[in-house]
Amino acid sequence: MKKALIITLTFAVALMFVLTVAAAPTAVGAEKCKMCHKLQYESWAASKHAAATPKVECETCHGPGSDYMKMSVMKDVAAAKAAGLILPDKAACGKCHGKGKVPAMTDALFAKVHAHKAK
Numbered sequence: 001m002k003k004a005l006i007i008t009l010t011f012a013v014a015l016m017f018v019l020t021v022a023a024a025p026t027a028v029g030a031e032k033c034k035m036c037h038k039l040q041y042e043s044w045a046a047s048k049h050a051a052a053t054p055k056v057e058c059e060t061c062h063g064p065g066s067d068y069m070k071m072s073v074m075k076d077v078a079a080a081k082a083a084g085l086i087l088p089d090k091a092a093c094g095k096c097h098g099k100g101k102v103p104a105m106t107d108a109l110f111a112k113v114h115a116h117k118a119k
């Protein structure tokens with residue numbers, strides 16, 4: 001009886017481990033990104049994306065960061081991409097831009113996605 005319980009518990013713990021490892025990455029929030037990307041954070045915080053409802057977060061564009069935000073992963077772009085980092089192209093902006101009141105995407109607008117790069 002006791003043995004059966006131990007086997008069941010061991011199995012349950014192993015299953016939880018597998019589920020945790022296999023879980024999809026989750027969003028960590030802009031404050032976490034700020035620790036290492038202060039410049040991008042500040043230009044984003046002053047942008048229309050941060051003022052929009054709902055907010056267009058770092059991770060709306062760059063993908064949920066729980067798996068790529070660690071320094072050891074982030075400093076290797078290939079590893080970061082494998083862990084879910086997205087470097088969005090113009091097509092990705094089209095999910096919102098050109099619809100409703102959101103202006104259509106142009107090369108000029110694309111270049112301003114991070115305000116610190118805008119002239």
Ligand code: HEC
Pocket residue numbers: 028029032033034035036037058059062064065066069070071074075076077086087
């Ligand atoms: C522990 C520090 C750290 C954290 C936290 C962090 N990053 Fe990074 N990130 C880096 C480093 C280091 C690089 C590579 C050098 C660089 O471009 O600054 C990088 C690169 C990037 C790049 C550019 C990749 C490329 O080559 O074009 C993006 C985009 C990015 N990070 C987004 C994010 C987002 C979004 C978050 C929050 C979810 C985040 N980072 C959190 C350290 C971090």
Ligand code: HEC
Pocket residue numbers: 030033034037040041042044045049056057058059060061062087088089111113114117
């Ligand atoms: C609307 C989509 C969008 C949002 C929101 C956004 N980014 Fe980006 N990000 C981009 C694009 C597109 C690029 C590539 C820009 C380029 O090539 O000029 C980029 C580039 C970067 C880079 C590479 C270095 C640089 O300055 O180009 C980092 C780091 C980064 N973003 C971090 C962040 C962080 C941190 C946030 C939130 C505080 C954020 N991004 C919010 C779309 C976005």
Ligand code: HEC
Pocket residue numbers: 048049052053056060061088089090092093094095096097101102103109110111112113
């Ligand atoms: C989830 C929706 C969403 C996505 C994805 C998105 N945006 Fe936006 N964007 C908005 C909203 C909403 C506004 C604010 C529109 C307004 O209030 O005028 C905005 C505004 C902007 C502005 C400011 C325009 C101005 O008139 O000052 C720029 C620049 C911009 N987006 C660039 C980008 C780029 C580049 C991408 C893709 C890499 C992108 N956005 C992806 C929703 C989005």
